[in-house]
Amino acid sequence: MEKIQITLNINDKLCEVMVYHNDTLLEVLRDELDLTGSKESCGEGVCGSCTIHMDGKPVRSCLTLAMEAVGTKIRTVEGLANGDELSDLQQSFIDHGAVQCGFCTSGMLMSADALLKNNPKPDEKTVRKALGGNICRCTGYAKIVEAVAHACNPQDDCPDCKTDSKVRE
């Protein structure tokens, strides 16, 4: 089977790319488009490291065909920041120590970002549920959960919520 050309809308840019029918979106992002922020850790839908947004919904790019992504809006971790200006969520991850080895981070961010779009002030339980499909081996999740809960809802009694983000609200 030959490669065919498709057009994908990734991070608000149209990209033409040659793919095989059996290429996953993750493979195309990483290998063809050099968007290596999305990670493969299990390749079979369990760990969530490959999470991206398709039309605003978090999906696993290791179990999504590139062909299926045609005509949808894809967002990857590279598209979370506005240029070099980090999103509140990214900043919150940094400030709260939610990043250790960082391998799970992009998937976590994408799952969390999707949650915050619908629910900017989630409680802890909601956050834990929303991140249930993202495995992290380093952090024990506590700081990730905190970072998500506080991203758009900074807490005065949290030592890691930045004062300027407290005003940012």
Add this chain to the structure above:
Amino acid sequence: MSKKNSEFSVVGKRIPKLDAAQKAMGRAEYIQDIKVPGMLYGRILYSKYASAKIIKIDISKAVALPGVHTVLPGEDVPEKMKMGFYKDNPPIKKDKVCSFRDEVAAVAAINPEIAKKALDLIEIEYEEQIGIFDPEKAMEKDAPLVHEHTKSNVLKLPWNIHYGDVDKGEKESAFVVEDRFTTTGVTHCCMGTSGALALFDATENLTVYTNTQIPSLAQKDFLETLKVLGLKNKRVRVIKPIIGGGFGSKLDTYAYEHVAILLAYKCRKPVKIVFDRVEEFKATSTRQPTVTYIKQGCDKNGKLTFRDIRMVLDNGAYTSWGATTPTVMMMPISSLYRVKNVRYDAKCVYTNNTYSQAMRGYGNPQATFAIESNIDMLAEEAGIDPIEFRRINQNVPNETTPQDFKITTCGLAECINEVEKELKSGTAKEKGVGVGMASLIHVGGGARIYKSDGCGAILKMDDYGKVDIFTGGTDMGQGMDNITAQIVAEELGLSAEDINVVHTDTDICPWDVGAHASRSTFVAGNAALGAAKKVKQKIQEFASKFFDVPAKEIQFKDKLVFVPGDQEKSMPIDKLLRKAHFSQNGTMLMADYFYDPDNESFRKDFKCNLSATYTFGVHGVKVKVDEETGKVEVLDYIAAHDVGQAINPLLLEGQVYGGVLMGLGYALTEEVVQKNGENMNANFRDYKLFTAKDAVNIKAPVFETADEAGPFGAKGIGEPGCVPTAPAVANAVYDAVGVRIKDLPITPEKVLAALKEKNG
């Protein structure tokens, strides 16, 4: 006297991880992300049997496949090429396989798909042999031998100690409790899988990009490999990409690294091998599964009289550094609580299982599980409250233990009090709810397992007041980079962002023994501090001429060099540096420092002061046991540690939280299921790591005992989080429903079966 927290400007501050932003933007480069021109993809073929002779191997079809550059069978690997602590493990096996993980061939091809196809085309004829999978059975006289040239499956390693007189201690005991405890193999599960990229330059010098925790020792291993390839006098450069988790998994060099080198050499092209998840599960090591027979006694007042432990460790088919974990197990065995009469004997036994390796805690979790479970049993036997029992026997500062460990600072008492407060707070006892605790001792100031426990650092300052520090230390997410930066910044009156920590390249970074034994903060921290002090002194000398005051009056803060109390005598550090640089006989500020802690190697009887200081901690947990399903739910967790000084509380908490959750997995759900040596749960669905939904919030109070030897008083804290977790949970389960689970993990089926037995 050490400083108080408020007197520091950078140390003790919650400074986010220096590389967090690039990671949060998806820009950090892991081995998975690295591509170089002309790169080929390597892949390894593994054995289909746990134990078999290789009769014949036919690679012709694989060689003929278009896109394949080379195929490497065992016979093409130089005979002398061996890996591991014992050098008993060739990177590709030729005549015989001893485990399912055994490498039997490898290929390099233009893409991963072809590489995989090529492996399918390699034909191997095996003659299956009887394997042995239970270490205790493997010790029996007529057990099949894993390696025929050895007379027995028991490794000839001298792991036994006897201090004081255990038999006498037992006779003098009012209460004695003995039992058998077992732990299973668990694995690191780094989210970033293993991988390496090897390339030779035109003059056959080698560069290896690899996920390693031991760049300098890896460099040495790779040099050996070059030597057996006949490449003498060549250079090896080891570059560490950003590491997607370590936890001890990368404390040796592995077949994939050596095979990448061999393939790259054979095709004269860069070759990268990256594991997929199944391979990561099947071809990396587990923590040593253990069987522990323990006996402890106390007098009628609850004072420990003796501790007698015999242990069998499943070594697996080859011998990596994991076989040396009993040396670390000796630490809690001889020195957790005050006990004069101690005996310990450990046998590492070859089996046809995958070979075991270091994992966070380096043996300490297994030993502590047996000791601390058994302590609770002994306390009950003696009729003493378990917290009180521990208090009676707790370690104290400035004492030498039977193994000659010199405990200087020790915050165990404070930790016990804190955990007690937490556990005893709250409401009256509910049905099925219980609390448990367990303590830990761990090396906090390096551990002289290798000939040198040192780390080097080179520091240079530029014309803008910025620092580059080249350290031997390794960051794998735990935060060595921050610790180094914060220590240097504190010393030179800068902020952490002014410090660029380079730790990725053996061409520019000095030697270090590796990121193990929770030593990075202490050892790499002291190395950085040493270099910073030297530079500071040079600046002081220069400024002294400039300001015309004695050098020692000159101070550093907020990027200023100044003489306190004299407004005139103050200058931004960058300006001063430029003055030093751009003047007649100008100078650049640079310094190097090699720090090797004042700890000792084991003597013949294993006595020595292993670490320059020791970290203590106590964990307490409240669980709820569902008596219908046997499920254990963790309600609250507190992990109190004596950390000397928290250089960065934010990262420290991260280490503790992560460690505790790993420990809870060890306690409750994680297990590499091996069926006759074959891993049956090589995926994240069947190997049960906790998710965010299962995880609990953890309290992590710290006590700062400001250790004289540590950088700004700090001790290591990388591993302790997962050391006493399992026994704390086991003790809590007992408290909740009266059943003692002695075999990890504490699964619902074990709890339910025990409940059934108890209730008749």
Add this chain to the structure above:
Amino acid sequence: MRLPRFEYLEPSDLEGVLNLLATQGDDTKILAGGTDLLVRMKKGLLKPKTLISLKALNELSYINEEDGCIKIGARTPIADIIASDLIQKEAFALFEACEKIGAISIQHYRGTIGGNILQDNRCIHYNQSEFHRSGRQPCHKDGGKICYARDEADRCNSTCQSDGATALMALGASITLAKKGTERVVEIANFYTTDGIMPFAMESSELLTEIVISIQGGKSSYKRLAYRSAIDYPIVCAGVFLSASDTKKDEIEDARIVVGAMGRSPLFLVQESFSLKGKNLNDTEVFKKVADSSMNSASTFAVHNVGSTLEYRCVMVSEMVLQALKGAAQAVVAAKG
């Protein structure tokens, strides 16, 4: 992990899908969310030549109330089912089941209810990598003649771990299977074969289009046991439907007990269900007896092939059934006020 090669087709409407299904052979598979299919393909468990994507078929994504029934399009994402007030009100067991599938953040937006019902059975000996399986004789499901889970078994006893199917069977749902030119409706309870190799009584040219649950004025409950609270299949689960008699408030009129993850399909326990008729809704003792009897009935089907121990899973049948019975009974009592 690479997928094997195939041709990807994306028909624009239902007719297009049915036409393709009619002409393509057995080598064709429907791709809904892909969260089951693509995983199996990555492991080399199947290598279809063609995948027909349902991506364009928005017409198969809906949840409606019609003629006293809930109608759910086969391609409806799990997330929509969880979010549906109608499902929460009238088919609570399905809500509970869907909530537990995989993990909300991800599976639920791609995974569909149709795919959930039609996901293949699982077995720890079968759902392994291609290399793992290549090192030994193939088992029944892999095209061979032996079974690793039960010695001497003449057929495959792989386990159906679908949460959705168990709940739907308890709700007495039926499904619509369309084929070019025709359509048939089957009760889920009658949809299964007796062989784990191909657990569904369905032709390869058929498409699952709709799931229908009739609203019967009762209440349902679904309970499951897994090691973790996310990304974990059930090792035992139970769905229960109970309705009370119109005349005697506390009396059970109709009951359906279904046990999942214990056999080749969800197990509708006819006898146990029937025995509840006329019993009091608050009679825990009766529930306990029925739960124990459920355990005995379900145990005969199970083999040791989805982790945990067989013994434990059997004992837990009784607990899950009991919990689901209590859950449903409470809901009925509460609804009656």
